[in-house]
Amino acid sequence: MKRxxxxxxxxxxxxxxCEGKLTxxxxxxxxxxxxxxxxxxxxxxxxxxxxxxxxxxxxxxIADFYGETxxxxxxxxxxxxxxDCAMGEIETERxxxxxxNAEVIELKGVGLKFWKISSKNSKIEELxxxxxxxxxxxxxxxKGQTDYxxxxxxxxxxxxxxxxxxDYDYCMRKHLVEKSVINPNLYNFKMNPKNVNIxxxxxxxxxxxALEQMRGNIENSGSSCVIDTFVDNGxxxxxxxxxxxxxxxxxxxxKNNEKNNFVNQMIEMTHKIISCPKS
Numbered sequence: 001m002k003r004x005x006x007x008x009x010x011x012x013x014x015x016x017x018c019e020g021k022l023t024x025x026x027x028x029x030x031x032x033x034x035x036x037x038x039x040x041x042x043x044x045x046x047x048x049x050x051x052x053x054x055x056x057x058x059x060x061x062i063a064d065f066y067g068e069t070x071x072x073x074x075x076x077x078x079x080x081x082x083x084d085c086a087m088g089e090i091e092t093e094r095x096x097x098x099x100x101n102a103e104v105i106e107l108k109g110v111g112l113k114f115w116k117i118s119s120k121n122s123k124i125e126e127l128x129x130x131x132x133x134x135x136x137x138x139x140x141x142x143k144g145q146t147d148y149x150x151x152x153x154x155x156x157x158x159x160x161x162x163x164x165x166x167d168y169d170y171c172m173r174k175h176l177v178e179k180s181v182i183n184p185n186l187y188n189f190k191m192n193p194k195n196v197n198i199x200x201x202x203x204x205x206x207x208x209x210a211l212e213q214m215r216g217n218i219e220n221s222g223s224s225c226v227i228d229t230f231v232d233n234g235x236x237x238x239x240x241x242x243x244x245x246x247x248x249x250x251x252x253x254x255k256n257n258e259k260n261n262f263v264n265q266m267i268e269m270t271h272k273i274i275s276c277p278k279s
Contacts, residue, residue: 021057022057022058022060022061022103022107023047023049023054023057023107024044024104024107024108025044025045025046025047025048025049026047026049026053026054026057026058027058027100027103027104027107028040028041028044028047028104029046029047029054030054030058030100031097031100031101031104034093034097036097036101038101038104040104040105040108041104043108044104044108058100061100061103062096062100065095065096065099066087066090066091066096069087069090069135070083070087073086073087073135073139079139081146082139082142082143082146085138085141085142085145085146086135086138086139086141086142087138089134089137089138089141089142090134090135090138092134094134095131095134098127098128098130098131098134099127099128099131101127102123102124102127102128102131105120105123105124105127106124136274137271140267140270140271141267144263144266144267144270145263145267148262148263148266148267149259149263152242152258152259152262152263153259155239155242155243156242156245156246156255156259157246159242159243159246159247160246160247162243164243164247166194166196167196167198167202167203167206168206168210169193169194169196169247170191170192170194170196170198170203171198171202171203171206171207172207172210172240172243172244173189173190173191173192173244174191174203175203175207175237175240176237176240176241176244177191179234179237181234181237181238181240181241182241182244182245186254187245187248187249187250187254188248188249189248210240211236214236214239214240215227215231215236218230218235222273222276223276223277225273225276225277226273226276229269229272229273229276230269230273233268233269233272234265235266235269238262238265238266241258241262242258242262245258
């Protein structure tokens with residue numbers, strides 16, 4: 001089996017000797033050696049054929065999987081711009097092993113004791129769903145890195161020159177520190193740079209109104225489930241944070257770091273809205 005795995009890392013020129021039909025025995029040995037544990041793999045006899053043929057057949061099958069995945073993304077105009085990035089995320093041991101496991105079941109057929117618990121089709125669908133989740137997560141990440149990164153830059157520049165009242169500036173800083181959204185030990189941060197004298201209740205009122213207005217601005221951006229999920233996970237505070245950051249003196253490196261943090265936060269939120277009903 002080690003010979004099979006070593007052969008996978010080599011560039012093999014196809015020849016009569018290397019050509020062959022991918023067998024369940026070849027696949028099962030490869031998956032077991034890759035620490036994939038499944039009852040069906042244990043029920044398949046060891047592979048006794050040519051290891052070069054086996055490794056080449058597996059390599060070609062993996063290439064088929066990746067080619068089909070890329071083709072589907074590139075045929076979707078919404079996904080196409082992110083295909084290269086997504087494939088970099090998708091081409092992993094886990095993804096290919098899930099699909100190879102489904103391939104073993106396809107080749108093995110029905111009739112085993114194993115299938116009394118889980119039918120062939122349902123097991124294959126379960127594995128393909130796992131693979132599809134990997135694809136969807138990769139697209140969310142890649143799209144998020146592009147779109148949310150651009151949004152951060154645009155919003156940051158927009159807010160740099162937008163005036164704000166001294167009361168709002170102080171109350172926003174106070175709110176973000178209390179919510180642990182911003183670290184007051186960074187960027188020469190000052191809680192009350194204008195020496196504002198304002199009571200707790202007045203600050204609470206200012207923040208409540210500001211958050212309500214910000215929510216109102218995004219109400220038409222999605223379903224109530226989507227909006228609630230974003231708001232509950234701190235989206236409005238993230239917008240306030242960008243507004244505040246635009247007023248501070250950040251180096252380019254610090255700004256890039258904050259942008260990356262924002263992008264990651266937004267990607268996490270995007271994962272959470274997947275469970276929302278489609279509008």
